[in-house]
Amino acid sequence: MRQAGRYLPEYRAVREKVDFLTLCKTPELAATVTVQPVEIIGVDAAIVFSDILVLPEAMGLTLFVEEGRGGPRFGEPIRSRPAIDRLVLPDPATDLRFVMDAVRTSTRELRNRVPLIGFAGSPWTLAAYMVEGRGSKDFRHIKGLVYDSPRDAHVLLGKLAQAVGDYLLAQIDAGADAIQIFDTWGGLLGKDEFEEFSLQYISSVVSRLNDRRVPIIVFCKDCGFALESIVASGADVISLDWRTDIGEARSAVGHRVALQGNLDPVLLFANERSIQSGVQRILEKFGFGNGHIFNLGHGILPDTPVANVRAFVEAVKSLSVVYHREPVGVGKSV
Amino acid sequence: MRQAGRYLPEYRAVREKVDFLTLCKTPELAATVTVQPVEIIGVDAAIVFSDILVLPEAMGLTLFVEEGRGGPRFGEPIRSRPAIDRLVLPDPATDLRFVMDAVRTSTRELRNRVPLIGFAGSPWTLAAYMVEGRGSKDFRHIKGLVYDSPRDAHVLLGKLAQAVGDYLLAQIDAGADAIQIFDTWGGLLGKDEFEEFSLQYISSVVSRLNDRRVPIIVFCKDCGFALESIVASGADVISLDWRTDIGEARSAVGHRVALQGNLDPVLLFANERSIQSGVQRILEKFGFGNGHIFNLGHGILPDTPVANVRAFVEAVKSLSVVYHREPVGVGKSV
Numbered sequence: 216m217r218q219a220g221r222y223l224p225e226y227r228a229v230r231e232k233v234d235f236l237t238l239c240k241t242p243e244l245a246a247t248v249t250v251q252p253v254e255i256i257g258v259d260a261a262i263v264f265s266d267i268l269v270l271p272e273a274m275g276l277t278l279f280v281e282e283g284r285g286g287p288r289f290g291e292p293i294r295s296r297p298a299i300d301r302l303v304l305p306d307p308a309t310d311l312r313f314v315m316d317a318v319r320t321s322t323r324e325l326r327n328r329v330p331l332i333g334f335a336g337s338p339w340t341l342a343a344y345m346v347e348g349r350g351s352k353d354f355r356h357i358k359g360l361v362y363d364s365p366r367d368a369h370v371l372l373g374k375l376a377q378a379v380g381d382y383l384l385a386q387i388d389a390g391a392d393a394i395q396i397f398d399t400w401g402g403l404l405g406k407d408e409f410e411e412f413s414l415q416y417i418s419s420v421v422s423r424l425n426d427r428r429v430p431i432i433v434f435c436k437d438c439g440f441a442l443e444s445i446v447a448s449g450a451d452v453i454s455l456d457w458r459t460d461i462g463e464a465r466s467a468v469g470h471r472v473a474l475q476g477n478l479d480p481v482l483l484f485a486n487e488r489s490i491q492s493g494v495q496r497i498l499e500k501f502g503f504g505n506g507h508i509f510n511l512g513h514g515i516l517p518d519t520p521v522a523n524v525r526a527f528v529e530a531v532k533s534l535s536v537v538y539h540r541e542p543v544g545v546g547k548s549v
Numbered sequence: 550m551r552q553a554g555r556y557l558p559e560y561r562a563v564r565e566k567v568d569f570l571t572l573c574k575t576p577e578l579a580a581t582v583t584v585q586p587v588e589i590i591g592v593d594a595a596i597v598f599s600d601i602l603v604l605p606e607a608m609g610l611t612l613f614v615e616e617g618r619g620g621p622r623f624g625e626p627i628r629s630r631p632a633i634d635r636l637v638l639p640d641p642a643t644d645l646r647f648v649m650d651a652v653r654t655s656t657r658e659l660r661n662r663v664p665l666i667g668f669a670g671s672p673w674t675l676a677a678y679m680v681e682g683r684g685s686k687d688f689r690h691i692k693g694l695v696y697d698s699p700r701d702a703h704v705l706l707g708k709l710a711q712a713v714g715d716y717l718l719a720q721i722d723a724g725a726d727a728i729q730i731f732d733t734w735g736g737l738l739g740k741d742e743f744e745e746f747s748l749q750y751i752s753s754v755v756s757r758l759n760d761r762r763v764p765i766i767v768f769c770k771d772c773g774f775a776l777e778s779i780v781a782s783g784a785d786v787i788s789l790d791w792r793t794d795i796g797e798a799r800s801a802v803g804h805r806v807a808l809q810g811n812l813d814p815v816l817l818f819a820n821e822r823s824i825q826s827g828v829q830r831i832l833e834k835f836g837f838g839n840g841h842i843f844n845l846g847h848g849i850l851p852d853t854p855v856a857n858v859r860a861f862v863e864a865v866k867s868l869s870v871v872y873h874r875e876p877v878g879v880g881k882s883v
Binding site for chain 2: 353354355358359362363402404405406407437439440457458459460463479480481482484485486489493496516
């Protein structure tokens with residue numbers, strides 16, 4: 216999950232100087248905020264600071280991020296087949312060089328203390344943003360595309376799968392030690408549609424990355440109903456949202472994949488004792504043995520108290536010793 | 550699901566004269582909009598027009614519904630144990646007489662054409678609104694209550710279960726032919742917390758209603774992970790959101806309960822052919838036999854085209870004949 220963010224005063228200090236997109240596109244600054252949580256919070260992996268929507272921007276859409284005005288939006292949402300056909304396949308090494316430079320600079324500044332995770336949105340999640348033009352309550356445009364013009368939807372998703380694959384391969388080439396694919400909107404769909412329009416394209420991306428031998432983490436939010444199919448995608452690690460019972464998930468997947476997760480991020484507003492018991496409950500549910508990357512079950516909330524985040528990380532480190540034979544961390548526990 | 554609403558010009562005509570809460574509290578008008586969907590859309594059950602938040606209002610909170618300003622809100626959210634203790638247990642026959650009168654008037658105006666469904670929010674869902682004060686993105690206050698002060702949460706939920714039970718018994722006494730309990734926010738919680746803080750109290754309400762021999766429908770949104778426990782609540786019908794696979798749900802529950810659902814409401818923005826195939830897919834998944842109440846998987850969206858809603862109802866009526874041995878409808882197919 217994203218670790219840098221507004222809850223950190225050190226992040227806010229950087230953001231006072233530049234807007235969000237400039238931060239994403241200035242490798243030195245992006246690397247600075249990438250490394251912050253490692254030093255301030257003590258997490259044992261870093262995730263490169265970026266945004267999933269810089270890829271659609273490189274494909275030809277105009278991206279606006281206006282502060283406090285309801286999240287990012289695209290100037291011209293994709294609403295027709297010609298608009299799909301006009302999307303270009305970027306060359307990530309040049310067109311998204313700022314991301315690759317952020318990966319390289321972050322890796323250097325991390326000095327092998329912890330691994331660095333690269334990431335991208337899933338083809339479906341990117342398509343949802345590109346077709347809606349912004350976040351949505353009901354996602355009627357992307358669903359309309361799926362229901363009324365499934366062929367066009369598949370053309371768009373196929374193109375996105377190609378672009379996402381290229382983009383993640385470039386991040387691995389630039390030095391990412393692991394990759395996470397975020398399917399934030401997979402849960403908009405029923406199971407059959409999820410498999411056809413989202414998971415199929417995640418699997419195709421995963422299979423392109425597999426021979427690079429870096430761990431691949433797949434996070435499909437609100438998709439607990441499709442755990443078995445997600446395992447079949449070929450991912451090394453399945454990241455669980457906080458609503459999925461990690462004990463039941465482990466029973467279901469056995470040793471085929473590792474599991475990541477899944478503390479409710481809202482628990483970080485509770486008191487320290489409640490945070491500790493929340494951590495303990497998840498460790499108990501997962502049980503003994505490796506194959507567990509402790510994490511939140513969704514992104515950290517902007518005004519989470521820093522002291523609580525630190526208490527959370529400390530609780531994980533101290534309480535997990537009994538359960539995990541080696542220290543938690545991407546790569547180590549996979 | 551709520552059937553009356555802004556998508557109907559006839560409803561908008563009534564709403565031009567009165568605000569939302571006045572409509573809820575004027576039995577003749579509430580009955581008028583209750584009956585509208587039966588006559589305009591051709592559905593084969595009516596659901597009394599009301600709002601789940603009139604119950605907390607009768608318990609002592611001040612309810613505001615300001616049009617187009619982000620939904621209803623309470624003047625003073627419940628944030629302390631004294632605030633919980635101050636909540637009163639209303640006598641629904643007098644304190645919520647406008648609802649009982651709306652049930653009576655609707656029953657009379659329906660002239661036995663179709664059954665009338667009464668409803669309430671689940672104790673957990675009401676608690677979420679009462680503690681947050683309004684809808685929320687992260688529900689940090691109600692979760693804070695659960696995480697930091699679980700005993701107080703149980704006191705609040707116990708009181709709400711009592712009030713919801715009284716309220717629904719009164720609706721049955723007034724003539725409701727079936728009851729639906731809406732747990733809109735059950736899916737905020739992980740499975741253990743859902744069972745402890747939401748389902749436990751739904752079950753206690755259901756067991757108080759059970760000897761009245763009216764069908765009880767339970768809708769827990771985003772709780773597909775807890776289907777087995779929901780069946781154990783004693784409900785006659787489990788209402789499924791659109792993300793749950795109704796075929797898998799039927800395999801899991803067998804003949805222990807009937808299932809209601811579960812077309813994606815956004816599909817009603819698609820073209821008629823897509824709507825028909827969506828209906829057909831769900832009928833096929835459920836398979837042959839009774840025990841299926843066809844419905845949407847969540848509430849109808851405000852600007853759904855009326856022609857599409859009609860096409861949906863017609864598709865269900867014509868396509869279901871092959872699958873359901875008797876016409877669909879509450880009471881008949883249970």
